[in-house]
Each structure stands twice: as C-alpha cells, then as structure tokens.
Amino acid sequence: MKKKLFFALAIVSLGVTLSCSTSDDPTPKPEPGKDVEKSGLLTANETWTAGNIYILKGKVVVAEGTTLTIEPGTIIKGAQGTEANASALVVDQGAKLIANGTADKPIIFTSIDDNIKVGQKAGTNLTEANTGLWGGVIVLGNAPISVAGDVKTKQIEGIPANESYGQYGGTNAADNSGSLKYISIRHGGITIGQDNEINGLTLGGVGSGTVIENIEIVGNQDDGIEWFGGSVNATNLLTWAAGDDGLDVDQSYSGTIKNALVIKGKDSDSALELDGPEGSKATEKGFTMENITINNNNNTSKIADLRDGLIANLKNILVYNIGTGSTVKVNGADSQAELKAGRITFSNWEAVLPQGLTLDKFIDGANGEEAKFVSNAKAITAVADAKTGANVSVFGWTYAKSKNAF
Structure with missing residues (x-):
C-alpha cells in the first residue's frame, strides 16, 4: 500500500513539473529589487519586470520566433563594453519586443553608470552631456529596403558583419516587430569601430505592423533615431542633444513620422x-x-540635409534658435532634380529667422527652385507666434521636460 501511494505521488509530482516546463513564458522569477544580468541569445519568451533592474552584458538578442515583454516602469542598464562587445538590445528579424510603458511609468534604457534606482524616473549623476556610455536599441524587420545591388537584406550598422544575427530587410511591408510605447533611451551610442556608432533607436527594415509611439532619446553619441528603409509609422518622438543627427532617414523609408521635437x-x-x-x-x-x-539651440549645423535623391513630403515644421549659417540644404544634383520635379515638397514651414537671414537664403542649394520653399514658408518673429510644428504638450512625461529642455 505504501509503495502504491509513493508511486502515485511521484506521478503527480512529475505531471506538475512537466506542466511548469511548457509555460509560454519560462522566465525564472527573480527576487524583487535585485539586478538581473542578461547576455547572448534569448530563445524563449520572457518578461522583464519593473521590480528589478536588468543589466545588458554585451549584445542581448531576441531571437527569431521569440517575444520579449518589458513591463511599464522597468529600468534596463547597458554595460559599457568596447567595440564589438558593446552592450545593446537587438530584436532580430522574426522576433518581437512588447515594451509598452505609460506616461506615469515609462520604460527606461540607460547606462550602468546611471545611479537611477527601481521606481525612479531619473538618476542624479548623469546629464544629457554624458554620451556613448553603452550601445542602444536595435529593431530589425522584414520590410523592403533600398541598398546597393538591390539585394533584399543587409547587415545593420552597429552589428559586426561576422555575427549570425543583424540582417534586416525583405518583402513584407506589413511586418510586425512588436510595440514600443513610452520609452526613454539615454546616454548611448558607444563607438564600435571607426565611424561606426550605435543609434539611440535603430529601425532596420521595420514594417508597418509595428507600433512606435512616445519615444525619447537623450544624449546619444550618434543619431537619435535612424530608419533604414522599412515602412513603420512613428508618432510623438523627442530627441535631445544627439551627437550626430536628431532624426535620420535612409534607404527609401516609406512611412510617416508625425509629431516630433528635435532639440539640438x-x-x-x-x-x-x-x-x-x-x-x-x-x-x-x-x-x-x-x-x-x-x-x-543656436547650433550652426544644418537644419535639414536632403540627400541622395530622396522623395519626401515635409510639412507643418517650425524652426527656431537658428545659428549662423544653419540652413535647409538641398544636397547634390539628384536631390535638386527631385525638388524640380516636385517630388520633394515643402508645406507650411515657419521659422524664427536671425537678423539678416531671409527665406530664400534659408534654403541652400535649391538651384533656382527656391520659390518652391519660399512660397510655402513664413518668417515669424517669435515662437509664441507659431501656428505650426509639434504638439509639445504630449512630451510632459519625458526626462527632457523634467530638465526644462523645452
């Protein structure tokens, strides 16, 4: 009788063990308040929780077929590393990132050097001037791109060419890489090689099935956000103190970028x-x-650099604090041809121009087509007079707002 009872209990115990092992989210539940180190490939679905801080040791790659879910209010810190060992979160083709923060509980990516703690929205020891302390966030999809040779896929910048992951591009314009909402990415953009840094948020071949809303990039050494082809739409974006460009579009990106604030x-x-x-x-x-x-911010670099024969509709744009020599540049014969053909369009621009600058001089390199900008732009005397531009009230949740950057 005792043997039969023991055997029955063993069977029940085995059944419980098997049931647990087939969970959709097998993430071990870490002790609340502890730092959790992550590295390498994530090959099973998991959830990162707001009660812990997650440390990226090198590249953490969400593998094809895998979903990483990040709870609102979660803090992720990137270790510095060097060159190819720089830390970053990479969402590979066919994987998904579900990172839906809220205005009250944004998801924060920052450096391991940041003294921010669980439950906080900011630390006290870093500013927007601290850049290049870790990598960034890279999302890769299967939407079309335009690269040399018209190949369908390419290795994304910031990922060494000898890595097995890092490909982006394809034929599925509606591809879905997940959902990113209310995310602040700070102090990234570490250099991994000569003229090769990681952007705050890199979107490579990301499709229109992906949601990108309410994203802030602060103090990134390279670009704030860069699109490499793809068709994803993006709304409510803020970049502050990027070391290179605020918003960068490449390789025949075909979506809509709406309501953005770029603070140089x-x-x-x-x-x-x-x-x-x-x-x-x-x-x-x-x-x-x-x-x-x-x-x-009285910076003397270009307001906009229009290159490589782009096709773009640029409308409802406000520019102020224009530094000496800072212009909208129509760069090269191919872009000048597109302006002449009406495939670069300007609509409803307003600019607080410095003394002595006129609208026809504010656009540079238009090659006789200045009227196409001037007739759709207006010089105003103060920002308070603006009737166009972003609705900046939606950025009240950001670190930039807490530091009175706007």
Whole structure:
C-alpha cells in the first residue's frame, strides 16, 4: 500500500513539473529589487519586470520566433563594453519586443553608470552631456529596403558583419516587430569601430505592423533615431542633444513620422538628415514628416540635409534658435532634380529667422527652385507666434521636460 501511494505521488509530482516546463513564458522569477544580468541569445519568451533592474552584458538578442515583454516602469542598464562587445538590445528579424510603458511609468534604457534606482524616473549623476556610455536599441524587420545591388537584406550598422544575427530587410511591408510605447533611451551610442556608432533607436527594415509611439532619446553619441528603409509609422518622438543627427532617414523609408521635437546640443549635426534610395530607381519610395518642431539651440549645423535623391513630403515644421549659417540644404544634383520635379515638397514651414537671414537664403542649394520653399514658408518673429510644428504638450512625461529642455 505504501509503495502504491509513493508511486502515485511521484506521478503527480512529475505531471506538475512537466506542466511548469511548457509555460509560454519560462522566465525564472527573480527576487524583487535585485539586478538581473542578461547576455547572448534569448530563445524563449520572457518578461522583464519593473521590480528589478536588468543589466545588458554585451549584445542581448531576441531571437527569431521569440517575444520579449518589458513591463511599464522597468529600468534596463547597458554595460559599457568596447567595440564589438558593446552592450545593446537587438530584436532580430522574426522576433518581437512588447515594451509598452505609460506616461506615469515609462520604460527606461540607460547606462550602468546611471545611479537611477527601481521606481525612479531619473538618476542624479548623469546629464544629457554624458554620451556613448553603452550601445542602444536595435529593431530589425522584414520590410523592403533600398541598398546597393538591390539585394533584399543587409547587415545593420552597429552589428559586426561576422555575427549570425543583424540582417534586416525583405518583402513584407506589413511586418510586425512588436510595440514600443513610452520609452526613454539615454546616454548611448558607444563607438564600435571607426565611424561606426550605435543609434539611440535603430529601425532596420521595420514594417508597418509595428507600433512606435512616445519615444525619447537623450544624449546619444550618434543619431537619435535612424530608419533604414522599412515602412513603420512613428508618432510623438523627442530627441535631445544627439551627437550626430536628431532624426535620420535612409534607404527609401516609406512611412510617416508625425509629431516630433528635435532639440539640438552644441555638438549635434543636422536636426534632420534625410537620404533617398541607395539602390536603383525601381526601389524608390517616398516618406512624410509632419508636425515637427526643431529647436536648433543656436547650433550652426544644418537644419535639414536632403540627400541622395530622396522623395519626401515635409510639412507643418517650425524652426527656431537658428545659428549662423544653419540652413535647409538641398544636397547634390539628384536631390535638386527631385525638388524640380516636385517630388520633394515643402508645406507650411515657419521659422524664427536671425537678423539678416531671409527665406530664400534659408534654403541652400535649391538651384533656382527656391520659390518652391519660399512660397510655402513664413518668417515669424517669435515662437509664441507659431501656428505650426509639434504638439509639445504630449512630451510632459519625458526626462527632457523634467530638465526644462523645452
């Protein structure tokens, strides 16, 4: 009788063990308040919780077929590393990141050097001037791109070419890489090689099935946000003190970027760097940027750099604090041709121009087509007079707002 009872209990125990092992989310539940180190490939679904701080040791890659869910209010810190060992969160093709913060509980990516603690929205020892302390967030999808040779896929910048992950691009314009909402990414952009840094948020071939809303990038050494092709729409974006460009578009991106605030730092390059296709004319697609405010912070670099024969609709844009020599540059014969053909369009621009600058001089390199900008732009005397640009009230949740950056 005792043997039968023991055997029955063993069977029940085995059944419980098997049941637990087949969970959709097998993440071990860490002790609340503890730092949790993450490295390498994530090959099973898991959830990162707000009661812990997650430390990225090198590249943490959400593998194909895997979903990483991050709870509102979670803090993720990147270890510094060097070159190829720089830390970053990479969402590979066919994987998903579900990182839906809220205005009250944003998800924060920052450096391991940041003294921010669980439950806080900011530390006390770093500012927007602290850049390049870790990598950034890289999302890779299967939407179309335009690169040399018209190949369908390419290895993303910031990931060494010998890695097995890092490919982006394809044929599925509606591809879904997940959902990113109310996320603040700070102090990233570490250099991994000569002229090769990681952006705050990199979107490579990301499709329109992906949600990108309410994103803040602070103090990134390279670009704030860069799109490499793809068709994802993005709304309510803020970049502050990027070391390179605020918003950067490449490789025939074909979505809409709506309601964005770009605040330059003293070392920033263009507020908007906008590139066209790198492949053949057959891969051309246009994009739209609308409701954009640019605080140039008296920086002398370009407001917008229009390059490589882009096709773009640029509308409802406000620019102020314009430094000496800072202009909208129509860069190169291919972009000048697109302006002449009406495939670069300006609509409802307003600019607080410095003394002595006129609208026809504010656009540079238009090659006789200045009227296409001037007739759709207006010089105003103060920001308070603006009737266009971003709705900045939606950025009240950001670190930038807490530091009175706007």
